[in-house]
Amino acid sequence: MIDIRRRVFEKGLKVAVVAIPGLRSVSAVLAMEAGQFFEPVGRPGVARLTAQALLRGTQVRDAAAWSDALDGLGASARLDVGSHAAVFAGQCLADDLGAFLELIAETVVTPALANEGLEFVRAQALADLEEAKKDTRSVADKTWRELAYPPGHPFRTRSIGDEDVVRTASLAEIREHHHAAIRPGGSVLVLAGGLDPDRAFALSERAFGAWAARDRPARTLAPLRLDRVQRRAVIVPDKTQSDVVLGWLGLPRTDPRFTKAQVTNMVFAADTFASRAGQVVRDQLGLAYYVFSTISGTASQGPWTVRMGVNPENVERAIAVIFAELKKIRDGEIADDDLALARDKLVGELEVGRESPGGVAAMVLDAELFRLGDDHLERYPREIRAVTKDDIVAIASELLSMDRYALAIAGPELPPAS
Amino acid sequence: MERPNVLGIPEQIAFNDVPATRRLDSGLVIHALEARHAPVVSLWVWYHVGGRNEVPGTTGMSHFLEHMLFKGTPAHPKGDLDRLLARYGAQWNAFTNEDVTCYFETVPRDRYVIALELEADRMRNALIAAEEVEAERTVIVSEREGLENDPSFLLGESLQAVAFDRHPYGQGVIGSKSDIRLMTRDGLYAHYRTHYAPNNAYVVVVGDDRADTLLEQAATAFAMVGREPVVASPLSPEPPQMGEKRLVVRRAGGALPIVQLGFHTVAASDRRAAALSALAVALAGGGGGDSASGRSSRLYRALVEKELATDVDASFGLTKDPYLFTLEATMRPGVAHQAVEEALLHELARLADAPIDDAEFARVRRGLLASVAFPSDTITWRAYRLGSLLSSGAAPSIGAWYDALAGVTPADVRDAARDTFVERSRTVGHFIPEESGAA
Structure with missing residues (x-):
């Protein structure tokens, strides 16, 4: 502790x-x-x-x-x-x-x-x-x-x-x-x-001590919702690899569902080796060296994105695989072991993160900055362990839409669609 | 030897780090250090195989092999290791450089024995299945293509190739794309069986237990791995360079011009290695990029503050054989390469001409020693630092390296600059961005 x-x-x-x-x-x-x-x-x-x-x-x-x-x-x-x-x-x-x-x-x-x-x-x-x-x-x-x-x-x-x-x-x-x-x-x-x-x-x-206090008006942003597929490919000449960002609007860090979203993210794509997307895109099919996802912690709806570097020939296939894995999650096809692994990894990282003063400071900062409560680091492992398959299906269904997302590709010209 | 203790660190917590060391009958050497501030253990296994053990046609083989050691053994099929370590929240990875290939995992203390078992197993039992080689080949090509998107990598790879006439350091580590595409399963397996043996490796472990206990557990785990005949790779020494070499890389895939310089220098075991490390700090500090630190360095002041460059770097790597002292400046738009090159050379000449003054040297020294002290407060980095000093022959412990750095004088830095920054051993590279479609 x-x-x-x-x-x-x-x-x-x-x-x-x-x-x-x-x-x-x-x-x-x-x-x-x-x-x-x-x-x-x-x-x-x-x-x-x-x-x-x-x-x-x-x-x-x-x-x-x-x-x-x-x-x-x-x-x-x-x-x-x-x-x-x-x-x-x-x-x-x-x-x-x-x-x-x-x-x-x-x-x-x-x-x-x-x-x-x-x-x-x-x-x-x-x-x-x-x-x-x-x-x-x-x-x-x-x-x-x-x-x-x-x-x-x-x-x-x-x-x-x-x-x-x-x-x-x-x-x-x-x-x-x-x-x-x-x-x-x-x-x-x-x-x-x-x-x-x-x-x-x-x-x-x-x-x-001399830092003067100043008030400022609170800033609030109206909730946003992606209403369709937004896709754009940008040619960056003389490159060999395409970088892909596929994403949705996430949750404010203070949203009570944020921990469930973190576990969902880990099951889905957060880690190149431990998450579903990386296992298929990199480990099974060899389509990319890196593929990972992050969910931003901020006061509003930050980006929830999957990122990968892919040869232009493989871009469409890699994207299709990501969506296939997402669909399985949304449909509840989540192996018990995948969920257990995601929970174990997130809890275990809290322990391993204590190995450095910077790691400890980062954990404390997240809790303090977003006023998650003095007992956050004590509660957090329990909250991770409590996330169920139903929670993940609900989060993925609500926030990781199959037909409302933004997709950006940057790199060499893509081959014509077959 | 009385330690200088320049940083004012209480002696009882300063670099009390002479590792407990044991050589097993198999030839495997194990080094263990105690670190009690967090309930974790960091285990590192170092193999003496890297880019130096390759020839044209097999470039990138050691790195390719590194990937294959995550593809399973009979006892731990593919995916087992990844998922076990992920489940523990471990920090784990591997890397290959010119000299070594290294695997590490930082795990909760009670998982240390399992990490040992995984490493001992893959030391000799990796499957390297043909179908897995094919799947991983495209991953490695993708890794290389990602690097190729970076102009600094492109220029650096070319400069390295031009600077070395004979020594395999000129080939780099990741290998050419054509060699990666042609790599065979049998070739990889032969490379594995040749170089992955206890008598061609060593283990570093740092963590939350007594050093002798950590060492004993490691000795037990690796006891069943027997000694193998290890064949030393023939290695051409690099002949002295006889004059400046120059190269230009032109690509549309970059926006800002770059100047790189490489000077042949000494190996990590050379007595001048500590002074060369200080020289790198004097030139560019330890920061780089948007860092607030390192802005008092010579190159930051002369190039970034003077609006010639957006970023500067200087590096002396700890390598087994003599490698390169490298410098890089990413240029401001509209500045000529020649102006930046001249500014760089002017600063190098200043350092070679006269010792730096006391105030500046005090900053350099502090930064240099802090660069040893800070990472040592992170268990993973403490293990890495000890392992890298051992692999290169720079020092037998972090404390010994600290002592060597603390003993550097302004005259040593000047002498190191004078010996290193000479025209005849210099390679100059320019990256010239071209307009789209010009390539």
């Missing part, structure tokens, strides 16, 4: 601490509700630009001095924007935790957000966007989102954003987003590793 100690600071930052005796490092994860879901409507890319701009210097030192300080600790760190949160994640030596937290706090609480920094990250983002145009996985993902989500929806675009928005975002817009979204309320700091909990709380308070 993971022993989590929690505190909520006065301004709203929630801190969860796990001491793992014997380790020399600490994994620190600060998740702020500043991901795509909270991005300004119609301005995809602003969240990531803002996050990247935070790393271009603070009000007390420029970007070079900040990098010198971070590298001087030997710490690892990155700041990524996901569908729900902007996440600052890193690892430092236990004795450096205070200095490491101060550096993180400097970037999020008192960033410089100057023109020079914005122009630097804008140029980097535009280069990344250019590169993504020739990357089959990126093209397939982008295309799938455009098929699955309506204009204006925060998940219609990849987190890197829309090229026009990246080109035109102003410094005022970036500052406004920082003011609105980078806030202690709703943010969670998880620390796991070789630490003393009381000292960790004190260091966190010292680093983030």
Whole structure:
């Protein structure tokens, strides 16, 4: 059992601490509700630009001095924007935790957000966007989102954003987003590793105590429903493999059916070797090197997608096989052992995940960020074990439609349909 | 030797990691370490066979064979191993590189004996059925085709081939598509029977039990696997390179130009290996991509900050034989290859000309040592790190490697740069993206 100690600071930052005796490092994860879901409507890319701009210097030192300080600790760190949160994640030596937290706090609480920094990250983002145009996985993902989500929806675009928005975002817009979204309320700091909990709380308070509370209106999105098959193949020249994304709209992380959906996902396609789709597509037929599915955990209906890399000659067959396996699940043709394996794997991963401070922090973060309850990690294995075949049939029937889905293919030209 | 303890780590938890080691009568060597912070055990079996053991016509054979070891034995038919390990929530996989093929699984502590039984079984009993070879062939072609979609892979593979005239390191690991397509079941089986034997392998186990207990359990599991005659593969040493080599890869399937440099360098067992590792950190840090760390490195400052490149990397790999010190810059759109190449060479020359100053060296050293310390807090990575040091001959333990890194001086880094970054042992590769349809 993971022993989590929690505190909520006065301004709203929630801190969860796990001491793992014997380790020399600490994994620190600060998740702020500043991901795509909270991005300004119609301005995809602003969240990531803002996050990247935070790393271009603070009000007390420029970007070079900040990098010198971070590298001087030997710490690892990155700041990524996901569908729900902007996440600052890193690892430092236990004795450096205070200095490491101060550096993180400097970037999020008192960033410089100057023109020079914005122009630097804008140029980097535009280069990344250019590169993504020739990357089959990126093209397939982008295309799938455009098929699955309506204009204006925060998940219609990849987190890197829309090229026009990246080109035109102003410094005022970036500052406004920082003011609105980078806030202690709703943010969670998880620390796991070789630490003393009381000292960790004190260091966190010292680093983030001045982070001013700010309110913002709650964002809600109307429920969506795919109403037909949406399919598009995009030719990316001079490639040898096609990347395929087949998917549906998932469930909010807080939906009480989410655990059932996770077990359904595992039975269906989550794991290349343990799930039905991978067993047939890769192991029996040799059609793909990778095939897996993910269900996104966010505040709204994130993507629930199957992804695979397939030779163009085999694309249609691989897709047909995926649907054949899905149909079996929807029809209740689920072997007892497949269900048992899915449940065992998800429960077992909780135990094996404890081998690293980063693994522990990730488990704790999921529960804290989505307010799943202080006893979530205790309940979760029981909830997984309680999922039945009927539950899976119900979830697959309701959410994994055979005639309402989005399908994107990116790569060489496909052979004519036979 | 008194350990430098540069990171200020309490000695009782710092790299107390000299493994318990035993050589069985079969020749199998087992190394075990205790790690008590989570109820798991990570088991790694390393075979001394990889790209180096192949010749034109059989390139990719070791990697192909790696896939086939998941296709069943008489005791554990196909699917058994996958499903058993999945059921435990295990983290498991395998990889092949130029020197070794390695299989691992991190499992809950009470499943360790079963993991041992699976590994001992497939050491000699893999079926490698003809029909499974055919099914897996297309999977491996698919793996290769996925790599071919990446311009960095395409350029790197070509650069590796050009840099080596004789040594099989020039062939890479995954193999040519034509060799993969022609690989026979009998050829694979012969490769298996030749190289998969206890006296051509070693085991590393790290986990939640006493080291001697972990070791004893492993010795028991592998006791029934007997010694085999192992034939050493003939290997051509690489003759000295006599001048710069250059290559260009043009494809429409990439948007951003790339410059890669490769310099012939030393093996992991060379006394300069630690300094070369420090040199890689000085050049590019340990971050890369969108990482916030590593931005104080020489190449980030000179190329990314100066808007010549979007990303930079420098790498010194720990290999049995002398390999390449490689550098890569993914370029900003509109920048000329020549400008980036010159900027790279300028930075290499600066490092070769003068020792880095104390403040910069302190950062490099800290990053270098943290790169040993952090992964050691993850049981799987601690086992991998120990195994990779052993496989390459870099060090007998993580602590010994830490000591070697901690002993590096600024002058050592300068000398390593001076010895390595010379024109005559340099290979330069340019990836030039072409317009659609031009290829």
